[in-house]
Amino acid sequence: MNKMIWGKIIVAGSCVALTNISYAENFKRFSVSAGWMHVMPQGKANPFNINSVVDPNKENGYGIGSISQQAFLGSIDPDAQLYTGENALDFLPLTFERPGIGNQSLAQMLGALENNDASDDQSYLSNINASTAGSAQLKGIDQWTAQDTGLEAKNVDTLGLTFNYYLNDHVSLQFIGGIPPKVDIKGKGEIVANMTGEAMPQGDIAMLFPDGILDLAQDIPITNLGNKKRASSVRAWTPAMEVQYQFGQSGVNKFRPFVGAGIMYAYFNEIKLDSTIKQDLVNAGHMIQNILDDKAGAALDGEVSSADPKVRVKTTDAIAPLVTLGATYDINENWFGIASLSYAKLSNRANIDVIDKNTGNKLIRSSTKIDIDPLITYVGVGYRF
Template structure:
């Protein structure tokens, strides 16, 4: 009965339709962190946990893009990507006094499959989706000199592991005309990454390479407000 009451668009979202969108992504990590763990000193493996330490990740915004195709009147595949957002990383626990520790950029192209409800001619169409993302990180750096010197013990480089994760998605589109439409979606991505800090630590016996790790659960909620064109 709901589909009867809704206005009708003159061009349907039917099998074979291709569409593109652009809009605004907002990433809101629901983050938590394990304590820092020193894993090697001077090439020798160690296992030293630094209690009451950790890291948190800020929210971020960026421009996003989508290319999609309706496989049937109700099932569409979409490829989402965007300009890599930049996140600030802050200390938690005993590291909270340092404030912002550094920053990192995230690359997370995503493939989604969505099921659209209601008739293909309906202007308003809610959907649910599921997909997968491959998330990698670049340009990681320590920006807090005090943390680098006192917290880590010397000049430090940073990297984070690449991860694959599922994506759970809900949203809707609304057609304004034959070709133009807008949409809004919310995604949840359960994921974590391991950050590795490689420090050239100054010691009484000289400079030793020290590696420290922390596992950070990100679990972001991602919203996407967009406008699109259907061919």
């Protein structure tokens, strides 16, 4: 009796084992799927690091040349001092009292000196000429970090495609691709050059300032990234490869969760910069070239320089680790539904240069790290064969 029972148990166990082996041997080697892919970048903006070819230690400084009265006054450090006789006084709000004359602005004072007529309120100059303006040592526009600025990728949708090759019923190699989406890049903050330095005026004007030196300090706006709908757009190519492990068994479990890990490669092209930002950077290129040409006054007045600036934008390629959690659901022997959530620790660098087309010189070099770090959801339908 016992022998008969043990015999039945052995036979039954053998049948189950043979059935499982049969399922394992009959799994499909290949599968493909297509569906909706939604990419949600999680990274935050990083500040721009900016360099220009202005040398803050240039011997004798840069020539100022002709400069408008408004630009001249706007460049003066609010804490600078002015001689008005025996005493040195702060001249904010650029008015002071002269004995026997009354209140006068700095502009009127300069005009009075130039025209030797201290009593004529209308005698101030519309421009300070090159021989009077002298030269200046300029700092702060050679290199700086623009805090609270940067670039952030926005959410995007595209058609996703996957291809799996199964090594066995549980382990597969998956290639992830799709139609490369056009990604909008949002700008953050305003880029401002905090210029400082010392001007060395010539002639009678020099006598107005202690030791003939006028302290300079001016915040020069370069471009506003944050007030644009988008700072730029790019085409993103992000193929990925994963090793996946799928739980359950083919032909037994309709619902089969899986986990995966692999790498993502990112390449970006078709980069288009906002036209207003692009023009602002061209204007900044003219400013730098005017300084190099010893026309710092023209630089502050926003005049066109001898350069022909162009803007070049490049991004670096990147490789990032990728992890995935998902599941498939068998509709029948061949067709299945799939859903997954992936995360990639992805970042790259954007380099924006302003180059003089006449000489090839880089007038301005700027760079920022873009942390993309996307969460990627995928919902699709697949076929096994």
